[in-house]
Amino acid sequence: MVLSLFRRDKQYWPSEQFADYTIEKTIGEGRFGICYLVSDGQKSYILKQLKRAMLKKAGVKVRFEEEILRSLQHESVPRFIKKIEREDFNGYVLEFKEGRTFEDIIYLDKHVFEREEIYRVGRQLVEILKYLHSKSIVHRDIRVPNTLYDGQKVNLVDFGLARWINNEKYRADMDFAFLGDFLLHLYYASFELKGFKKRPWYDELQLHPKELLLLKKLMGVDQRYTSIFEVEHDFYETFEAYQ
Numbered sequence: 574m575v576l577s578l579f580r581r582d583k584q585y586w587p588s589e590q591f592a593d594y595t596i597e598k599t600i601g602e603g604r605f606g607i608c609y610l611v612s613d614g615q616k617s618y619i620l621k622q623l624k625r626a627m628l629k630k631a632g633v634k635v636r637f638e639e640e641i642l643r644s645l646q647h648e649s650v651p652r653f654i655k656k657i658e659r660e661d662f663n664g665y666v667l668e669f670k671e672g673r674t675f676e677d678i679i680y681l682d683k684h685v686f687e688r689e690e691i692y693r694v695g696r697q698l699v700e701i702l703k704y705l706h707s708k709s710i711v712h713r714d715i716r717v718p719n720t721l722y723d724g725q726k727v728n729l730v731d732f733g734l735a736r737w738i739n740n741e742k743y744r745a746d747m748d749f750a751f752l753g754d755f756l757l758h759l760y761y762a763s764f765e766l767k768g769f770k771k772r773p774w775y776d777e778l779q780l781h782p783k784e785l786l787l788l789k790k791l792m793g794v795d796q797r798y799t800s801i802f803e804v805e806h807d808f809y810e811t812f813e814a815y816q
């Protein structure tokens with residue numbers, strides 16, 4: 574038992590067979606785990622391998638992702654398919670969600686987001702947050718590498734930091750700063766710095782007063798929203814012209 578804690582995590586390679594799945598490729602490696610794209614011959618899935626060292630260090634915390642994903646049923650959130658616990662592997666199989674990460678779309682493709690698209694993307698994130706918060710879940714990691722987009726639909730992945738809201742350490746409003754920062758990434762995709770001086774986002778981005786207020790309240794520059802319903806209200810008012 575003690576020895577197994579110090580053993581290195583086994584890496585899986587393309588074409589290798591694992592349980593009922595064939596490994597297609599490694600998608601990403603983070604602090605907590607390694608994500609593989611796998612197939613059962615019919616459909617693709619995500620196999621998430623939890624790192625042994627992290628399981629030991631974070632203990633019960635890594636279990637939240639499983640518990641929370643199992644409790645969710647939303648078209649933009651991967652379904653929890655099954656858990657796999659073996660001597661040489663700890664992890665689970667998740668539904669594969671389509672789309673590339675916003676990180677790749679912004680920084681590799683250099684895609685420019687016009688206001689209408691910012692509205693279409695933002696609207697979906699507000700809907701996802703309404704669902705999560707109604708289930709007493711705060712995601713705490715809505716960032717460009719954890720959001721997938723196929724040009725139409727937005728999917729939210731990586732529930733590794735998600736927690737049950739207890740209004741103390743874990744509050745719903747924690748997601749608002751992430752949402753604000755995410756939207757700023759979309760605005761900045763079309764931003765060109767004129768001159769040399771870097772100024773704060775609320776000075777250098779050309780924003781409508783309603784956009785400015787929405788973003789300031791999300792980011793906590795102005796008094797932060799207290800519920801997703803307030804965010805939703807202001808979001809739709811801000812983007813009224815695109816509905």
Ligand SMILES: Nc1ncnc2c1ncn2[C@@H]1O[C@H](COP(=O)(O)OP(=O)(O)OP(=O)(O)O)[C@@H](O)[C@H]1O
Pocket residue numbers: 600601602603604605606607608619651667668669670671674718719730731732733
């Ligand atoms: N269900 C899914 N469908 C499609 N792609 C996914 C899915 N889950 C994760 N991915 C992809 O795998 C990458 C890594 O996933 P995830 O962030 O959950 O792993 P992680 O080990 O927790 O990483 P980190 O520690 O960096 O947060 C994501 O950026 C995304 O591109």
